[in-house]
Amino acid sequence: xxxxxxxxxxxxxxxxxxxxxxxxxxxxxxxxxxxxxxxxxxxxxxxxxxxxxxxxxxxxxxxxxxxxxxxxxxxxxxxxxxxxxxxxxxxxxxxxxxxxxxxxxxxxxxxxxxxxxxxxxxxxxxxxxxxxxxxxxxxxxxxxxxxxx
Numbered sequence: 001x002x003x004x005x006x007x008x009x010x011x012x013x014x015x016x017x018x019x020x021x022x023x024x025x026x027x028x029x030x031x032x033x034x035x036x037x038x039x040x041x042x043x044x045x046x047x048x049x050x051x052x053x054x055x056x057x058x059x060x061x062x063x064x065x066x067x068x069x070x071x072x073x074x075x076x077x078x079x080x081x082x083x084x085x086x087x088x089x090x091x092x093x094x095x096x097x098x099x100x101x102x103x104x105x106x107x108x109x110x111x112x113x114x115x116x117x118x119x120x121x122x123x124x125x126x127x128x129x130x131x132x133x134x135x136x137x138x139x140x141x142x143x144x145x146x147x148x149x
Contacts, residue, residue, distance in 0.1 A: 022072060023072040024071055024072070026065045027065075029146055030109060033106075034062045034107070035057045036057075036099055036102050037056060037057045037058065037102065037115050038102060039056070044059055045058060046059070055103055057105055057107075066085070066088075067084060067091055068082050068083065068084060068088060069084060069085045071083075072141075074127060077127065079130075079137065080144070082126050082128070083125045084123070084126075093122065093123040096121050100119070101117065104116060104118050109143065114128055114130055128140075
């Protein structure tokens with residue numbers, strides 16, 4: 001889990017003043033989910049591997065496509081910015097307050113792309129950062145917005 005901690009330290013952050021490219025809605029053709037996760041096995045938890053780290057997903061989908069208003073790329077930080085809808089904002093704020101210390105897995109088309117530790121309340125926007133190449137960020141953006149362009 002050290003790899004995740006190092007690579008994804010401060011992954012989900014407030015993004016104010018971040019220079020963003022095209023903002024598009026999340027595609028109805030992509031499955032985007034946020035689920036709580038932990039580092040150890042438990043009843044009815046699903047095991048997943050991210051790079052070399054193993055995590056265990058809770059079954060409940062906490063947020064999904066309908067909770068995200070817009071997707072954009074951040075030129076400065078080489079990341080993806082997700083802007084929440086009003087109801088999505090309420091859900092992520094409550095989830096991050098109550099889930100402090102747990103992992104928050106971001107899943108695109110059934111693939112866990114990142115699972116940072118919740119370190120505080122999040123609202124408004126989140127930025128997905130990590131050891132992603134510009135090509136990987138481009139592919140992620142295209143996947144999240146496919147058929148919207």
